[in-house]
Amino acid sequence: MKAIFKREFNAYFKTPLGYIFIGLFICFSSLMFFTYNLSAKTSIMTDYFTHISYIFIVAVPLLTMKMFSEERRLKTDQLLLTSPVKVTDIVLGKFLSGMSVLAVSIVFSLVYLIVLSIYGNPPVIQSLAGYLGILLYGAMLIAIGMFVSTLTQHQVIAAVSTMAIVAVLSLVGSANFDFTGAFNGNLLFLGKFLNGAVDFLDTNARFYDFAKGTLNLVPIVYFISLTVLFVVLTVRVIERRRWR
Amino acid sequence: MIEVKNLVKKYGPKCAVDDISFTVRDGEILGLLGPNGAGKSTTMNIMTGYLSATNGTVTIAGHDILDEPMEAKKQIGYLPEIPPLYNDMTVLEYLRFVYDLKGVNEKKRDKHLNEIMDTVKVTDVKNRIIANLSKGYKQRVGLAQAMVGNPEVLILDEPTVGLDPMQIIEIRSVIKKLGKNHTVILSSHILQEVQAICDRVVIINNGKVAAIDTPSNLARTISNENKFMLRIAGDEREALDALESVNGIRQIKSLGRKEKNTIDFIVETLPNVDVRAQVFKVMADNNLPILSMQTVDLSLEDIFIEVTENDKQIASDVDERDIEFVQIKEEKKDEGNI
Numbered sequence: 001m002k003a004i005f006k007r008e009f010n011a012y013f014k015t016p017l018g019y020i021f022i023g024l025f026i027c028f029s030s031l032m033f034f035t036y037n038l039s040a041k042t043s044i045m046t047d048y049f050t051h052i053s054y055i056f057i058v059a060v061p062l063l064t065m066k067m068f069s070e071e072r073r074l075k076t077d078q079l080l081l082t083s084p085v086k087v088t089d090i091v092l093g094k095f096l097s098g099m100s101v102l103a104v105s106i107v108f109s110l111v112y113l114i115v116l117s118i119y120g121n122p123p124v125i126q127s128l129a130g131y132l133g134i135l136l137y138g139a140m141l142i143a144i145g146m147f148v149s150t151l152t153q154h155q156v157i158a159a160v161s162t163m164a165i166v167a168v169l170s171l172v173g174s175a176n177f178d179f180t181g182a183f184n185g186n187l188l189f190l191g192k193f194l195n196g197a198v199d200f201l202d203t204n205a206r207f208y209d210f211a212k213g214t215l216n217l218v219p220i221v222y223f224i225s226l227t228v229l230f231v232v233l234t235v236r237v238i239e240r241r242r243w244r
Numbered sequence: 245m246i247e248v249k250n251l252v253k254k255y256g257p258k259c260a261v262d263d264i265s266f267t268v269r270d271g272e273i274l275g276l277l278g279p280n281g282a283g284k285s286t287t288m289n290i291m292t293g294y295l296s297a298t299n300g301t302v303t304i305a306g307h308d309i310l311d312e313p314m315e316a317k318k319q320i321g322y323l324p325e326i327p328p329l330y331n332d333m334t335v336l337e338y339l340r341f342v343y344d345l346k347g348v349n350e351k352k353r354d355k356h357l358n359e360i361m362d363t364v365k366v367t368d369v370k371n372r373i374i375a376n377l378s379k380g381y382k383q384r385v386g387l388a389q390a391m392v393g394n395p396e397v398l399i400l401d402e403p404t405v406g407l408d409p410m411q412i413i414e415i416r417s418v419i420k421k422l423g424k425n426h427t428v429i430l431s432s433h434i435l436q437e438v439q440a441i442c443d444r445v446v447i448i449n450n451g452k453v454a455a456i457d458t459p460s461n462l463a464r465t466i467s468n469e470n471k472f473m474l475r476i477a478g479d480e481r482e483a484l485d486a487l488e489s490v491n492g493i494r495q496i497k498s499l500g501r502k503e504k505n506t507i508d509f510i511v512e513t514l515p516n517v518d519v520r521a522q523v524f525k526v527m528a529d530n531n532l533p534i535l536s537m538q539t540v541d542l543s544l545e546d547i548f549i550e551v552t553e554n555d556k557q558i559a560s561d562v563d564e565r566d567i568e569f570v571q572i573k574e575e576k577k578d579e580g581n582i
Binding site for chain 2: 007077
C-alpha cells in the first residue's frame with residue numbers, strides 16, 4: 001500500500017493535476033473568504049464553509065478521473081494485479097493519495113482561521129469542525145470518483161460522470177423539490193418516496209451541520225459509511241473484472 | 245515447478261482457452277507458440293493471476309494462484325504483452341516503485357536494481373522519463389521490471405516484439421542467460437525464436453494444445469514424411485501425368501511457374517519411400533528435363549502447419565496456407581540463388 005500511495009501522490013505533482021487541484025481550491029476559497037468573511041465583516045466561517053464545497057464539483061474529478069481508468073488503458077494494472085499485493089491495498093493506496101492532496105489544500109486554507117484569530121475572535125473549535133466537514137465530505141466524493149474511474153478506460157468519461165454526480169449531490173438540496181405536489185392522491189407514496197430520496201442525496205444538508213460548527217453523529221456516520229461503501233465497491237469491481 | 249491443468253477461459257460464448265494442460269520443469273525455458281489470437285496471452289494472464297480461469301487450476305511452486313495468490317505471485321515476474329510502464333516516471337524511479345510494490349527485501353535495493361539494469365542494458369537511460377524512451381528500451385525496462393526481486397519464474401509475453409534485429413539477438417541471449425537459474429515461460433509467434441531459445445515447445449492453436457515436445461523432437465516426428473521440390477522444364481500437364489505414373493507418391497502440389505518454361509512441384513511421398521531415382525527415370529523417358537530437385541527440410545514452420553493441419557476446425561483454409569507458405573519459402577530461395 002505504501003508503495004502505491006507514494007507513487008500516486010508523486011504522480012499528482014509530476015502532472016499538473018495536483019497543482020491545479022490545490023490552486024483551484026485556494027483561489028475559490030480565497031474568493032469565498034473575501035466575500036463571506038472580509039466583506040461581510042464577520043469572523044464566523046459558516047457561510048465560507050457552505051460555499052467552499054461547490055469547488056468539489058470541478059476539483060474532485062481532477063483527483064479521481066485517472067485513478068483506475070488510466071491504469072486499465074495503459075495496461076499498468078497488469079503490474080499491480082500480478083504483484084503480491086491485495087486489491088484492497090491498491091485501492092486504499094490510491095484513495096489515501098487523493099485524500100492527501102485534499103488535506104494539503106485544507107492545510108493551506110487554515111491560514112484564514114489564523115488571520116481571523118489575529119484580527120478578531122473567531123469560534124476556533126466550531127471553525128475546525130467546518131474543516132473536518134470538508135475533509136469528510138471530500139473523502140466521500142473522492143471515493144465516489146474513484147469508483148467511477150473503475151467503470152471506464154477513458155479519463156474524460158470518468159471526469160464528466162464524476163462531475164455530474166458531485167453536482168447532483170451538492171445542488172439537489174438547493175432546488176427545493178417537492179414531489180408530493182406532482183404525485184398526489186394514489187401516488188402520494190411515490191411523491192413521499194422521491195422526497196425521501198432527494199433528502200438522502202442532499203449531502204450539502206449534512207455538510208451544513210459541520211459548517212455551523214456542530215458535530216452531529218448522523219452526518220459523520222453518513223459521510224464515513226458512504227466513503228467505506230464506495231471504497232468497498234471499487235475493490236469489488238476490480239476483483240470481479242478478473243472473472244469476466 | 246508450474247502445473248497448468250485443464251485450463252478453460254470463456255468470454256461469453258467464445259472459448260479463448262479450451263482445456264490447456266502442461267507442466268514446466270524447474271529451470272526450463274518453455275515456449276508457447278501459436279498464431280495471434282491462439283490464447284497465449286490469455287493463458288499467461290491466467291497463470292499470473294491477472295485473469296481468473298472459467299475452469300482449471302494453475303499451481304506455481306506448489307501454490308495455487310487462486311487459493312494462495314500472495315505466495316504464488318511472489319514467485320513470478322511477469323512481462324505482459326504491453327510493458328506496464330508509468331510514463332511519468334524515470335526508469336530508476338519506476339524500478340524502485342516495483343521493488344517496493346513487490347515487497348522485496350532480499351538485497352540492498354540500489355545494488356539489486358543496478359545489477360538488473362546492467363543485465364538488460366538500460367543503465368544509460370536510468371534517469372530518463374519512460375515516456376521519452378524508444379520502444380526497444382521500453383521493452384527492456386519491462387523485462388527489468390519482471391526481474392525485480394529475482395523471482396523463480398519469469399513469464400514473458402512476446403518479449404522481443406517491436407525490437408530491431410540487434411536488440412532481438414541481445415534480448416534472446418539475456419533470456420538464455422536467465423534460463424540458467426530461472427524457470428522461463430515465453431510466448432511467441434516467431435518460430436525461429438522459440439527454436440533458438442526454448443528447451444520445450446507448447447504449440448497452441450485455437451485455444452487448444454496442438455503439440456508439446458522439444459523443438460528437435462517435433463522436427464524428427466514429422467520429418468518421416470519425405471517432401472521434395474522439383475523444377476521441370478516443360479508443360480505442366482505432361483509433367484503431372486508423368487509424375488502420377490510413379491508409385492509411392494502421396495501428393496503432388498503444383499507451385500506454378502517460377503522460371504520461363506518451367507514448372508515447380510512439391511512432391512510428398514509415402515513414409516519411408518524414396519522415389520527420387522524413379523522420378524528421374526520417368527522424367528527422362530518423357531523428355532522432361534529436371535532442372536532441380538531438392539528435399540525440403542522441415543523447420544518449425546512446417547511443423548506448426550503440420551500440427552495445426554490436423555486440427556479439423558481449420559482444415560478448410562490450411563491447404564491454401566500450406567501452398568502459400570511454400571511459395572514464399574521458394575521465392576526466398578530463388579533470391580538467394582540469384
